[in-house]
Amino acid sequence: MIRTNRLKAKLKSGEKALGIWLQSADPTFAEISALIGFDAFIMDQEHGPGGVQAAIDMARAAAVTDTTSIVRVPSSDPIYLRRILDAGIEGVLVPMVESAEQAKSIADACRFPPLGKRGNAWDITRAAGYGVARDYMKRVHDETLVIVQLETVEGIKNARAIADVDGIDVIFIGPTDLAGSAGVGGDTGHPTVEALIAEAVAAVRPTGKPLATVPRRGKTWQQAFDDGFAFVAAGSEIHYFRLAAEAQFKDWLSYSGKEGK
Numbered sequence: 001m002i003r004t005n006r007l008k009a010k011l012k013s014g015e016k017a018l019g020i021w022l023q024s025a026d027p028t029f030a031e032i033s034a035l036i037g038f039d040a041f042i043m044d045q046e047h048g049p050g051g052v053q054a055a056i057d058m059a060r061a062a063a064v065t066d067t068t069s070i071v072r073v074p075s076s077d078p079i080y081l082r083r084i085l086d087a088g089i090e091g092v093l094v095p096m097v098e099s100a101e102q103a104k105s106i107a108d109a110c111r112f113p114p115l116g117k118r119g120n121a122w123d124i125t126r127a128a129g130y131g132v133a134r135d136y137m138k139r140v141h142d143e144t145l146v147i148v149q150l151e152t153v154e155g156i157k158n159a160r161a162i163a164d165v166d167g168i169d170v171i172f173i174g175p176t177d178l179a180g181s182a183g184v185g186g187d188t189g190h191p192t193v194e195a196l197i198a199e200a201v202a203a204v205r206p207t208g209k210p211l212a213t214v215p216r217r218g219k220t221w222q223q224a225f226d227d228g229f230a231f232v233a234a235g236s237e238i239h240y241f242r243l244a245a246e247a248q249f250k251d252w253l254s255y256s257g258k259e260g261k
Helices: 006-012 027-036 052-062 078-086 100-110 126-131 136-143 153-157 159-163 175-181 191-207 221-226 237-256
Strands: 017-022 040-044 068-072 091-094 145-150 170-173 211-213 231-236
Touching: 006 017, 006 068, 017 027, 017 237, 027 040, 027 052, 027 237, 040 052, 040 231, 052 068, 052 078, 068 145, 078 091, 078 100, 078 126, 100 145, 100 159, 126 136, 145 153, 145 159, 153 159, 153 175, 153 191, 159 170, 159 191, 170 191, 175 191, 191 211, 221 231, 231 237
Parallel strands: 017 040, 017 231, 040 068, 068 091, 091 145, 145 170, 170 211, 211 231
Antiparallel strands: none
């Protein structure tokens, strides 16, 4: 059944929202994240192992909570975008967007005619409750969140034109790949990267489109919010597990007298 996209509504009203990355394609972590109360979880299918069925299983874990389900798709392929949206995922995050033309193609893939070019089989898809949600076609565009990720120098250069595209809801700045594109490796706190991010923020802000990002070197998630970002995906379940596991193992080495050996 189609429902109110709470993350989209929150961002439209000017509120801030905190998200979490899910890399493992495991519905248990999706359920935990939703029960904790994150505004959204992002199922990473660009760098993670999940597919459409995994996304469905994870989205079901969020369906009884206020958490919005988002998939970072592997690319801007319109066929995969259609499959993910037909599966009932409430938002898509598209990586490596570099031009207004590419952004327009993404918006077209996510919207039905006459607004776009999305193929229509609404009455048999999970997104429309397999046809039970008779109001699906009236609500779908209002409740679908389309986020594009700018993470190259070319994308930053075209930030204003990309943000101006109708049907694009949020501009997401990805500092890690941006650092690589700028020739400074993974140094997300490099002055060149900071300057590029500031350029993008200045370009997008007049459009009124919300900005999103992740923490980077020298910038916590709190500081990102303070800098004007509306949506921050602060970490991943794998990252959190590794930090906790490493801390416990370090305690074990100290307790057992093996530390430093």
